[in-house]
Amino acid sequence: MTEYVVLSAILFTIGATGVLVRRNAIVVFMCVELMLNACNLAFVAFARQHGNLDGQIAAFFVMVVAAAEVVVGLAIIMTIFRTRRSASVDDASLLKY
Amino acid sequence: MIAFWVLAPVMVLAALGILFVRKAVHAALLLAVVMISLAVLYAVLEAPFLFAVQIIVYTGAILMLFLFVLMLVGVDASDSVVETIRGQRALAALGGLALGLILVIGVGQMSLGPVFGLDVANRGGNIEGLANILFSRYVVAFEVTSALLITAALGAMVLAHRERLTPKPTQADLAAATVKAYAESGAHPGALPAPGVFARHNAVDTPALLPDGTPSELSVSRTLMARGVVRTPPRDVERHLEQNDPANDRADSRADSRADDRGGDQ
Numbered sequence: 001m002t003e004y005v006v007l008s009a010i011l012f013t014i015g016a017t018g019v020l021v022r023r024n025a026i027v028v029f030m031c032v033e034l035m036l037n038a039c040n041l042a043f044v045a046f047a048r049q050h051g052n053l054d055g056q057i058a059a060f061f062v063m064v065v066a067a068a069e070v071v072v073g074l075a076i077i078m079t080i081f082r083t084r085r086s087a088s089v090d091d092a093s094l095l096k097y
Numbered sequence: 098m099i100a101f102w103v104l105a106p107v108m109v110l111a112a113l114g115i116l117f118v119r120k121a122v123h124a125a126l127l128l129a130v131v132m133i134s135l136a137v138l139y140a141v142l143e144a145p146f147l148f149a150v151q152i153i154v155y156t157g158a159i160l161m162l163f164l165f166v167l168m169l170v171g172v173d174a175s176d177s178v179v180e181t182i183r184g185q186r187a188l189a190a191l192g193g194l195a196l197g198l199i200l201v202i203g204v205g206q207m208s209l210g211p212v213f214g215l216d217v218a219n220r221g222g223n224i225e226g227l228a229n230i231l232f233s234r235y236v237v238a239f240e241v242t243s244a245l246l247i248t249a250a251l252g253a254m255v256l257a258h259r260e261r262l263t264p265k266p267t268q269a270d271l272a273a274a275t276v277k278a279y280a281e282s283g284a285h286p287g288a289l290p291a292p293g294v295f296a297r298h299n300a301v302d303t304p305a306l307l308p309d310g311t312p313s314e315l316s317v318s319r320t321l322m323a324r325g326v327v328r329t330p331p332r333d334v335e336r337h338l339e340q341n342d343p344a345n346d347r348a349d350s351r352a353d354s355r356a357d358d359r360g361g362d363q
Contacts, residue, residue, distance in 0.1 A: 003101065009197070021193075033128065040151075056147055056227060060150065064246070067246075068249035071162070072249050
Protein backbone atom coordinates (compact mmCIF):
# COMPACT_ATOMS: atom_id res chain seq x y z
CA MET A 1 0.00 0.00 0.00
CA THR A 2 2.94 2.35 0.64
CA GLU A 3 3.55 2.83 -3.09
CA TYR A 4 0.00 4.12 -3.59
CA VAL A 5 0.52 6.70 -0.87
CA VAL A 6 3.88 7.68 -2.37
CA LEU A 7 2.23 8.14 -5.78
CA SER A 8 -0.47 10.22 -4.14
CA ALA A 9 2.20 12.38 -2.46
CA ILE A 10 4.02 12.87 -5.78
CA LEU A 11 0.83 13.91 -7.57
CA PHE A 12 -0.07 16.28 -4.74
CA THR A 13 3.38 17.89 -4.93
CA ILE A 14 3.12 18.35 -8.68
CA GLY A 15 -0.30 19.95 -8.26
CA ALA A 16 0.93 22.30 -5.52
CA THR A 17 3.93 23.33 -7.62
CA GLY A 18 1.64 23.93 -10.60
CA VAL A 19 -0.57 26.27 -8.58
CA LEU A 20 2.50 28.35 -7.74
CA VAL A 21 4.15 28.24 -11.16
CA ARG A 22 1.41 28.57 -13.76
CA ARG A 23 -0.14 31.96 -14.58
CA ASN A 24 -3.26 30.94 -16.46
CA ALA A 25 -6.18 30.82 -14.03
CA ILE A 26 -7.73 27.77 -15.70
CA VAL A 27 -4.51 25.76 -15.53
CA VAL A 28 -4.10 26.79 -11.89
CA PHE A 29 -7.58 25.41 -11.33
CA MET A 30 -6.65 22.15 -13.03
CA CYS A 31 -3.69 21.83 -10.66
CA VAL A 32 -6.07 22.25 -7.71
CA GLU A 33 -8.13 19.38 -9.15
CA LEU A 34 -4.95 17.32 -9.41
CA MET A 35 -4.30 17.84 -5.70
CA LEU A 36 -7.86 16.80 -4.83
CA ASN A 37 -7.47 13.67 -6.95
CA ALA A 38 -4.19 12.82 -5.24
CA CYS A 39 -5.92 13.02 -1.86
CA ASN A 40 -8.69 10.76 -3.16
CA LEU A 41 -6.13 8.14 -4.14
CA ALA A 42 -4.72 8.18 -0.62
CA PHE A 43 -8.25 7.87 0.83
CA VAL A 44 -9.08 4.84 -1.32
CA ALA A 45 -5.72 3.22 -0.63
CA PHE A 46 -6.17 3.62 3.12
CA ALA A 47 -9.71 2.26 2.88
CA ARG A 48 -8.25 -0.96 1.48
CA GLN A 49 -5.46 -0.92 4.05
CA HIS A 50 -7.83 -0.75 7.00
CA GLY A 51 -10.51 -2.95 5.51
CA ASN A 52 -13.50 -0.60 5.83
CA LEU A 53 -15.37 1.64 3.43
CA ASP A 54 -15.11 4.96 5.27
CA GLY A 55 -12.21 6.06 3.10
CA GLN A 56 -14.24 5.49 -0.03
CA ILE A 57 -17.08 7.57 1.42
CA ALA A 58 -14.59 10.36 2.13
CA ALA A 59 -13.34 10.18 -1.46
CA PHE A 60 -16.94 10.35 -2.66
CA PHE A 61 -17.58 13.51 -0.64
CA VAL A 62 -14.35 15.04 -1.97
CA MET A 63 -15.63 14.43 -5.49
CA VAL A 64 -18.97 16.13 -4.72
CA VAL A 65 -17.26 19.15 -3.19
CA ALA A 66 -14.82 19.30 -6.13
CA ALA A 67 -17.69 19.33 -8.60
CA ALA A 68 -19.40 22.21 -6.76
CA GLU A 69 -16.09 24.06 -6.48
CA VAL A 70 -15.34 23.71 -10.19
CA VAL A 71 -18.77 25.05 -11.16
CA VAL A 72 -18.41 28.17 -9.05
CA GLY A 73 -14.70 28.66 -9.76
CA LEU A 74 -15.06 28.46 -13.51
CA ALA A 75 -18.01 30.87 -13.36
CA ILE A 76 -15.78 33.33 -11.46
CA ILE A 77 -13.00 32.91 -14.05
CA MET A 78 -15.53 33.53 -16.83
CA THR A 79 -16.77 36.70 -15.10
CA ILE A 80 -13.23 38.00 -14.65
CA PHE A 81 -12.43 37.19 -18.27
CA ARG A 82 -15.54 38.99 -19.44
CA THR A 83 -14.64 42.23 -17.71
CA ARG A 84 -10.83 42.17 -18.08
CA ARG A 85 -10.37 40.14 -21.30
CA SER A 86 -7.67 38.08 -19.61
CA ALA A 87 -7.46 34.76 -17.79
CA SER A 88 -4.07 35.46 -16.22
CA VAL A 89 -3.91 35.42 -12.43
CA ASP A 90 -1.49 38.37 -12.50
CA ASP A 91 -4.04 40.72 -14.04
CA ALA A 92 -6.60 40.41 -11.25
CA SER A 93 -4.58 42.47 -8.78
CA LEU A 94 -6.89 45.39 -7.99
CA LEU A 95 -7.18 44.42 -4.31
CA LYS A 96 -3.47 45.12 -3.91
CA TYR A 97 -3.88 48.87 -4.19
CA MET B 98 0.20 -4.58 -8.94
CA ILE B 99 1.02 -4.68 -12.66
CA ALA B 100 -1.64 -2.03 -13.30
CA PHE B 101 -0.01 0.21 -10.70
CA TRP B 102 3.50 -0.04 -12.13
CA VAL B 103 2.21 0.55 -15.66
CA LEU B 104 -0.04 3.48 -14.74
CA ALA B 105 2.07 5.24 -12.10
CA PRO B 106 4.80 6.44 -14.53
CA VAL B 107 2.14 7.48 -17.05
CA MET B 108 0.33 9.48 -14.38
CA VAL B 109 3.45 11.18 -13.07
CA LEU B 110 4.60 12.06 -16.60
CA ALA B 111 1.18 13.44 -17.54
CA ALA B 112 1.00 15.44 -14.30
CA LEU B 113 4.48 16.86 -14.96
CA GLY B 114 3.32 17.72 -18.46
CA ILE B 115 0.60 19.94 -16.97
CA LEU B 116 3.39 22.04 -15.46
CA PHE B 117 5.27 22.46 -18.72
CA VAL B 118 2.86 22.53 -21.68
CA ARG B 119 2.17 25.97 -23.04
CA LYS B 120 -1.45 25.58 -24.17
CA ALA B 121 -4.26 25.19 -21.63
CA VAL B 122 -6.07 22.67 -23.86
CA HIS B 123 -3.08 20.33 -23.75
CA ALA B 124 -3.02 20.65 -19.97
CA ALA B 125 -6.70 19.65 -19.88
CA LEU B 126 -6.03 16.57 -22.02
CA LEU B 127 -3.08 15.56 -19.82
CA LEU B 128 -5.33 15.96 -16.78
CA ALA B 129 -7.80 13.60 -18.47
CA VAL B 130 -5.01 11.01 -18.76
CA VAL B 131 -4.28 11.34 -15.03
CA MET B 132 -7.96 11.05 -14.11
CA ILE B 133 -8.69 7.99 -16.23
CA SER B 134 -5.58 6.27 -14.87
CA LEU B 135 -6.78 7.10 -11.37
CA ALA B 136 -10.13 5.49 -12.19
CA VAL B 137 -8.33 2.27 -13.18
CA LEU B 138 -6.35 2.40 -9.92
CA TYR B 139 -9.64 2.71 -8.00
CA ALA B 140 -10.86 -0.43 -9.72
CA VAL B 141 -7.64 -2.18 -8.69
CA LEU B 142 -8.15 -0.97 -5.12
CA GLU B 143 -11.55 -2.71 -4.94
CA ALA B 144 -13.62 0.46 -5.33
CA PRO B 145 -15.81 -0.20 -8.41
CA PHE B 146 -18.32 2.51 -7.44
CA LEU B 147 -15.62 5.18 -7.25
CA PHE B 148 -14.21 3.86 -10.54
CA ALA B 149 -17.52 4.67 -12.25
CA VAL B 150 -17.98 7.97 -10.42
CA GLN B 151 -14.44 9.06 -11.24
CA ILE B 152 -15.05 8.52 -14.96
CA ILE B 153 -18.57 9.99 -15.01
CA VAL B 154 -18.07 12.97 -12.69
CA TYR B 155 -14.43 13.86 -13.22
CA THR B 156 -13.65 12.99 -16.82
CA GLY B 157 -17.22 13.34 -18.00
CA ALA B 158 -18.49 16.44 -16.24
CA ILE B 159 -15.64 18.42 -14.71
CA LEU B 160 -13.16 18.11 -17.56
CA MET B 161 -15.86 18.87 -20.12
CA LEU B 162 -16.66 22.00 -18.12
CA PHE B 163 -12.97 22.94 -18.25
CA LEU B 164 -12.91 22.45 -22.01
CA PHE B 165 -16.11 24.50 -22.43
CA VAL B 166 -14.61 27.39 -20.50
CA LEU B 167 -11.36 27.12 -22.48
CA MET B 168 -13.42 27.32 -25.65
CA LEU B 169 -15.23 30.44 -24.39
CA VAL B 170 -12.09 32.11 -23.07
CA GLY B 171 -10.43 31.50 -26.42
CA VAL B 172 -6.99 31.35 -27.92
CA ASP B 173 -5.58 34.38 -26.11
CA ALA B 174 -5.47 32.46 -22.85
CA SER B 175 -1.82 31.50 -23.17
CA ASP B 176 0.52 31.85 -20.24
CA SER B 177 2.42 35.07 -19.81
CA VAL B 178 6.13 34.60 -19.22
CA VAL B 179 6.55 37.77 -17.18
CA GLU B 180 7.22 37.23 -13.50
CA THR B 181 5.47 39.74 -11.27
CA ILE B 182 7.41 38.57 -8.23
CA ARG B 183 11.13 38.23 -8.87
CA GLY B 184 12.42 34.68 -8.68
CA GLN B 185 8.98 33.29 -7.89
CA ARG B 186 9.19 30.47 -10.40
CA ALA B 187 12.56 29.20 -9.18
CA LEU B 188 11.50 29.46 -5.54
CA ALA B 189 8.24 27.62 -6.29
CA ALA B 190 10.11 24.85 -8.09
CA LEU B 191 12.56 24.58 -5.19
CA GLY B 192 9.76 24.51 -2.62
CA GLY B 193 7.87 21.91 -4.63
CA LEU B 194 10.95 19.73 -4.89
CA ALA B 195 11.55 20.02 -1.13
CA LEU B 196 7.92 19.19 -0.33
CA GLY B 197 8.04 16.20 -2.67
CA LEU B 198 11.27 14.88 -1.15
CA ILE B 199 9.98 15.28 2.41
CA LEU B 200 6.67 13.58 1.59
CA VAL B 201 8.20 10.72 -0.40
CA ILE B 202 10.96 10.00 2.12
CA GLY B 203 8.58 10.36 5.07
CA VAL B 204 5.88 8.16 3.57
CA GLY B 205 8.45 5.69 2.27
CA GLN B 206 9.85 5.12 5.74
CA MET B 207 6.59 4.34 7.48
CA SER B 208 5.31 0.80 7.60
CA LEU B 209 1.58 0.35 7.27
CA GLY B 210 1.34 -3.17 8.60
CA PRO B 211 -0.73 -5.93 7.04
CA VAL B 212 -3.29 -5.04 4.37
CA PHE B 213 -6.78 -6.01 5.48
CA GLY B 214 -8.34 -5.78 2.03
CA LEU B 215 -11.99 -5.12 1.35
CA ASP B 216 -13.15 -8.71 0.93
CA VAL B 217 -15.18 -8.59 4.15
CA ALA B 218 -16.51 -5.06 3.64
CA ASN B 219 -17.42 -5.71 0.02
CA ARG B 220 -19.03 -9.08 0.71
CA GLY B 221 -22.57 -7.85 0.06
CA GLY B 222 -21.43 -5.75 -2.89
CA ASN B 223 -19.39 -2.55 -2.87
CA ILE B 224 -22.30 -0.25 -3.69
CA GLU B 225 -24.54 -1.81 -1.05
CA GLY B 226 -21.78 -1.46 1.54
CA LEU B 227 -21.23 2.20 0.63
CA ALA B 228 -24.97 2.89 0.75
CA ASN B 229 -25.23 1.30 4.21
CA ILE B 230 -22.60 3.66 5.60
CA LEU B 231 -23.68 6.70 3.59
CA PHE B 232 -27.31 6.57 4.71
CA SER B 233 -26.58 5.77 8.34
CA ARG B 234 -23.37 7.18 9.77
CA TYR B 235 -22.83 9.92 7.17
CA VAL B 236 -26.46 10.85 6.52
CA VAL B 237 -26.08 14.39 7.91
CA ALA B 238 -23.08 15.08 5.70
CA PHE B 239 -25.01 13.63 2.78
CA GLU B 240 -27.94 15.99 3.39
CA VAL B 241 -25.62 18.97 3.75
CA THR B 242 -24.13 18.01 0.39
CA SER B 243 -27.48 18.67 -1.26
CA ALA B 244 -27.49 22.22 0.16
CA LEU B 245 -23.94 22.66 -1.16
CA LEU B 246 -24.88 21.51 -4.64
CA ILE B 247 -27.93 23.77 -4.81
CA THR B 248 -25.85 26.72 -3.61
CA ALA B 249 -23.20 25.96 -6.22
CA ALA B 250 -25.76 25.75 -9.02
CA LEU B 251 -27.38 29.03 -7.95
CA GLY B 252 -23.98 30.68 -7.57
CA ALA B 253 -22.92 29.67 -11.05
CA MET B 254 -26.18 31.00 -12.48
CA VAL B 255 -25.82 34.32 -10.66
CA LEU B 256 -22.18 34.71 -11.71
CA ALA B 257 -22.76 33.77 -15.33
CA HIS B 258 -25.89 35.88 -15.70
CA ARG B 259 -25.53 39.27 -17.33
CA GLU B 260 -28.30 41.82 -17.14
CA ARG B 261 -29.04 43.63 -20.41
CA LEU B 262 -28.75 47.32 -19.52
CA THR B 263 -29.44 48.78 -22.97
CA PRO B 264 -32.18 47.70 -25.38
CA LYS B 265 -31.12 45.22 -28.04
CA PRO B 266 -30.22 47.07 -31.28
CA THR B 267 -32.65 46.31 -34.09
CA GLN B 268 -31.66 45.84 -37.72
CA ALA B 269 -32.71 49.43 -38.47
CA ASP B 270 -30.44 50.70 -35.67
CA LEU B 271 -27.51 48.69 -37.03
CA ALA B 272 -28.08 50.03 -40.57
CA ALA B 273 -28.27 53.60 -39.29
CA ALA B 274 -25.07 53.10 -37.28
CA THR B 275 -23.26 51.73 -40.36
CA VAL B 276 -24.23 54.70 -42.51
CA LYS B 277 -23.34 57.10 -39.69
CA ALA B 278 -19.89 55.52 -39.40
CA TYR B 279 -19.45 55.90 -43.17
CA ALA B 280 -20.44 59.56 -43.02
CA GLU B 281 -18.19 60.35 -40.07
CA SER B 282 -15.04 58.28 -40.58
CA GLY B 283 -15.45 56.83 -44.06
CA ALA B 284 -15.69 53.21 -42.83
CA HIS B 285 -16.72 50.93 -45.68
CA PRO B 286 -20.47 50.26 -45.29
CA GLY B 287 -20.50 47.01 -47.27
CA ALA B 288 -19.49 43.49 -46.34
CA LEU B 289 -15.90 42.71 -45.38
CA PRO B 290 -13.73 41.25 -48.17
CA ALA B 291 -13.74 37.47 -48.44
CA PRO B 292 -10.46 35.65 -47.78
CA GLY B 293 -8.39 34.58 -50.73
CA VAL B 294 -9.89 36.89 -53.33
CA PHE B 295 -7.17 37.71 -55.90
CA ALA B 296 -4.72 35.55 -53.89
CA ARG B 297 -3.30 32.19 -54.93
CA HIS B 298 -5.45 30.22 -52.47
CA ASN B 299 -9.03 30.70 -51.44
CA ALA B 300 -8.54 29.07 -48.03
CA VAL B 301 -9.75 30.99 -44.96
CA ASP B 302 -6.19 31.52 -43.71
CA THR B 303 -5.09 33.37 -46.84
CA PRO B 304 -5.82 37.09 -46.77
CA ALA B 305 -7.22 38.73 -49.87
CA LEU B 306 -4.84 40.86 -51.90
CA LEU B 307 -5.62 44.52 -52.44
CA PRO B 308 -5.09 45.94 -55.96
CA ASP B 309 -1.53 46.98 -55.05
CA GLY B 310 -0.65 43.45 -53.90
CA THR B 311 -0.70 44.02 -50.12
CA PRO B 312 -2.73 41.55 -48.02
CA SER B 313 -5.96 42.88 -46.50
CA GLU B 314 -6.18 42.16 -42.77
CA LEU B 315 -9.93 42.65 -42.84
CA SER B 316 -10.42 39.52 -44.91
CA VAL B 317 -9.21 36.94 -42.36
CA SER B 318 -10.71 36.00 -39.00
CA ARG B 319 -9.24 37.72 -35.96
CA THR B 320 -8.94 34.34 -34.24
CA LEU B 321 -6.59 33.10 -36.96
CA MET B 322 -4.59 36.32 -36.60
CA ALA B 323 -4.27 35.76 -32.84
CA ARG B 324 -3.11 32.19 -33.41
CA GLY B 325 -0.55 33.40 -35.93
CA VAL B 326 -1.47 30.88 -38.61
CA VAL B 327 -2.31 33.38 -41.35
CA ARG B 328 -0.33 32.86 -44.57
CA THR B 329 1.54 35.70 -46.18
CA PRO B 330 0.52 35.52 -49.81
CA PRO B 331 3.36 37.57 -51.35
CA ARG B 332 5.87 35.00 -50.09
CA ASP B 333 3.72 32.27 -51.60
CA VAL B 334 3.68 34.07 -54.93
CA GLU B 335 7.46 34.58 -54.86
CA ARG B 336 8.06 30.92 -54.06
CA HIS B 337 5.76 29.92 -56.85
CA LEU B 338 7.67 32.13 -59.28
CA GLU B 339 11.01 30.75 -58.08
CA GLN B 340 9.85 27.18 -58.50
CA ASN B 341 8.68 27.82 -61.99
CA ASP B 342 11.74 29.83 -63.04
CA PRO B 343 14.13 27.02 -64.18
CA ALA B 344 11.38 25.20 -66.05
CA ASN B 345 10.14 28.46 -67.40
CA ASP B 346 10.14 27.44 -71.07
CA ARG B 347 8.20 24.19 -70.68
CA ALA B 348 5.57 25.69 -68.39
CA ASP B 349 5.24 28.69 -70.66
CA SER B 350 4.99 26.67 -73.85
CA ARG B 351 2.39 24.38 -72.28
CA ALA B 352 0.38 27.37 -71.10
CA ASP B 353 0.73 28.92 -74.54
CA SER B 354 -0.47 25.80 -76.32
CA ARG B 355 -3.42 25.55 -73.97
CA ALA B 356 -4.27 29.19 -74.63
CA ASP B 357 -4.01 28.48 -78.35
CA ASP B 358 -6.36 25.53 -78.04
CA ARG B 359 -8.88 27.64 -76.27
CA GLY B 360 -8.48 30.37 -78.83
CA GLY B 361 -9.02 27.82 -81.60
CA ASP B 362 -12.20 26.52 -80.03
CA GLN B 363 -13.63 29.94 -79.82
